[in-house]
Amino acid sequence: MPMYVYWGEDDFAMEKAVAVLRDRILDPIWISFNYTSFAPDQTDAIVQALNQVMTPIFGAGGRLVWLVNTTLCQSCPENVLAELQRTLPVIPENSHLLLTSRNKPDERLKGTKFLKQFATEFREFSLVPPWKTDLLVQAVNQAAQTVGVKLTPQVGEFLAESVGNDTRLLYNELEKLRLYTQGSSKPLDVQTVSQLVRNTTQNSLQLAGAIRSGDTPKALGILADMLNAAEPGLRIVATLIGQFRTWLWVKMMMESGERNPQAIAQAAEINNPKRIYFIQQEVKSLSVTQLVSCLPLLLELEVSLKQGASEMIILQTKIIELCQLCRTRS
Template sequence: MPIYVYWGEDDFAMEQAIASLRDRVLDPLWISFNYTLFSPDLADAAIQALNQVLTPTFGAGGRLVWLSNTTLCQHCSDNVLAELTRTLPVIPENSFLLLTTRNKPDERLKSTKLLKQFASEFREFPLIPPWKTELLVQAVNQAAQTVGLKLTPKTAQMLAEAVGNDTRLLYNEIEKLRLYTAGSHKPLDVETVSKLVRNTTQNSLQLSAAIRTGDTAKALNILADLMNASEPGLRIVATLIGQFRTWLWVKIVMEGGERNPQAIAQAAEIGNPKRVYFLQQEVKFLSVQQLISCLPLLLELEVSLKQGATEMSVLQTKVIELCQVCRQNS
């Protein structure tokens, strides 16, 4: 069936998939007749989209109807569900219905089950967790390979630390490096990458380290640098949460008497067991209770930012509180 459901938080990857689908379905000369985007601010967007996808195409190519930022997979009224049930099985082969949302579909809903039943593609576009460094490096190498850019393991690691899980930034940096090295067949060296790529995620990890040691002055200075570099507050918090979560699991497993790096890595979801030794050294002077006490503060910080609090003020406050927790008895 010509039905596509895309969901997830990786906006850039989703945009690429949408552009690919659009190019495949539509004839450039007939786009104005056969391409319709329905935004979520329309009260009856779902009904209009379902009616539109049944309309015969004009001229060459197919028809694409895009229901953007839809909530059909989170809640669906009875009349819309009835229209879905009637429409999905009879969509013409050259008409394509695309539904996109950032939120995870609720598998319990009848509308979600119906869409999964008829969809040609039901695809997630997730962001890689900032603490899963091996997956970030893998994403960097894949992006470099697509444009023919040669990287060494060290430069790939540097890029992963610099861009984190921001796919759009990754491809922008990869394209910049590709243009800079045009005509060269040598892998990029560390010096070139360090000059051309702005490193913000690494500074977020440095912020984690400063908080862990209770160095309030250093932590606030790093935070100021991040904010001056326009690093989004929620991205900083995501890195902090991932780092403290990993530290907590390592400490819990250690205090449980486990000494096998493989077992510790598995429990803490660390892809490379060689990192375990360094993580053990980092949490040596912190207690489990200190690490546990940090997580509610980070959650409060995330909620405050999502509710529209002033970024710099709330970040500074919580960084000071986190440093105080980590400095106790350390």
């Protein structure tokens, strides 16, 4: 039977995959009869979805039943497992069941093992870690091919630095570039792209640099500009954590006596060993103790934002603390 399990934090990539699946399965004329989605707060959503996917199709095309943000792969009671075992093996070939969730399936559960056994696709949509620049560049180039935009290697790297791991923003910016270059076969250069693309990640790196220098006024000024530009706090924190993590790895390798740039780059997950010299200069005035002490503050900041703390206040407070920590030479 056709059954799909999608999960991960890259909402935009998952939405695109769902749209492709929906267009492939459903006949647009009969979509209102053959397409049903169930929200997680609906009563007996799983049982209703299983009943719906067994309903005969009306007209042309197939049937698609979608359990949105389901917790089925994190918690599967025995009565629900029994329904799955009874229904999944006999679902008609032209009916399709889709399960999506932000959380990774718990593969220890009987229900997850059973779903995996029957799934046509068991697919993760994960965000690339902000510090894995080689994977970010790869994602930019793949997206550019999909959208139909020609990029030079330098522009690909610039876009990766600018948008980070925000897939939705990446496709929005590439679509903007596609419209700009319509009718031209010449690849874009960095100077042109820098005038068109919103450089949010680079601003986060500038914020990290101001914190590293202990320059509180500059750091708060950059933060204010980013928040005024509607930059999400969690995205800012993700970039800061990645940058401080990289600095810490490089500093620890330096203090251990390692001098080989390739070895340091491998340990710090840096794709280009030539960057090591510049990072070493950046962390020269900081100690391992200071960098280690910064990470719990950043994690506290991330948790506070996820728990609904006032974005402006908590970001300002923690950035002041981080600047003070980096300014105190040990």
